[in-house]
Amino acid sequence: MNLARESIELLEQAARILWFEGTKHGLRDRExxxxxxxxxxxxxxxxxxxxxxxxxxTRGTASFIIGELERLGYLERKRSATDKRSVTLSVTQQGxxxxxxxxxxxxxxxxxxxxxxxxxxxxxxxxxxxxxSDAAEQRHHTDVCKRCIFLREDRITTDNKTTVEFSCRLFxxxxxxxxxxxxxxxxxxxxx
Numbered sequence: 001m002n003l004a005r006e007s008i009e010l011l012e013q014a015a016r017i018l019w020f021e022g023t024k025h026g027l028r029d030r031e032x033x034x035x036x037x038x039x040x041x042x043x044x045x046x047x048x049x050x051x052x053x054x055x056x057x058t059r060g061t062a063s064f065i066i067g068e069l070e071r072l073g074y075l076e077r078k079r080s081a082t083d084k085r086s087v088t089l090s091v092t093q094q095g096x097x098x099x100x101x102x103x104x105x106x107x108x109x110x111x112x113x114x115x116x117x118x119x120x121x122x123x124x125x126x127x128x129x130x131x132x133s134d135a136a137e138q139r140h141h142t143d144v145c146k147r148c149i150f151l152r153e154d155r156i157t158t159d160n161k162t163t164v165e166f167s168c169r170l171f172x173x174x175x176x177x178x179x180x181x182x183x184x185x186x187x188x189x190x191x192x
Contacts, residue, residue: 042182146180
């Protein structure tokens with residue numbers, strides 16, 4: 001028995017929950033993927049280009065997905081305050097409430113009941129597989145800022161009190177502590 005192949009075959013079967021024909025609760029699989037991603041993306045990745053990259057589609061298809069999610073009231077588009085040519089995408093309150101119907105929740109619930117050590121190994125195993133496939137394909141996957149090579153962490157001590165400030169070296173911008181756990185399409189992991 002080839003355990004590696006068997007594992008990928010099981011992953012393939014689980015993926016059927018993510019990629020499906022038709023609609024579930026009124027959305028197609030890529031629309032679900034977009035809504036899910038935008039609800040967890042950092043501010044640098046909530047753009048049409050980043051969404052197209054994450055979903056693995058063209059900008060035109062991403063624009064269609066954005067338009068559909070806007071029409072349904074799940075997403076809003078705002079002009080960037082710093083660059084009037086670009087827009088920022090945000091999931092609305094209605095969209096956040098709708099995410100409880102996400103078909104992927106059945107997988108999340110199946111993993112949630114596992115012991116914490118098993119969940120960590122499960123997550124880290126998938127990260128390892130993605131890291132290895134990225135190296136082989138010369139590409140980068142999306143991941144959280146706190147694992148990114150571009151994240152800078154500065155410890156500042158004043159009056160015997162230490163605070164931590166984060167910034168992104170790629171975007172040359174400060175990052176709030178809450179943002180280090182959000183997804184970024186410009187993620188690049190540390191090379192070992």
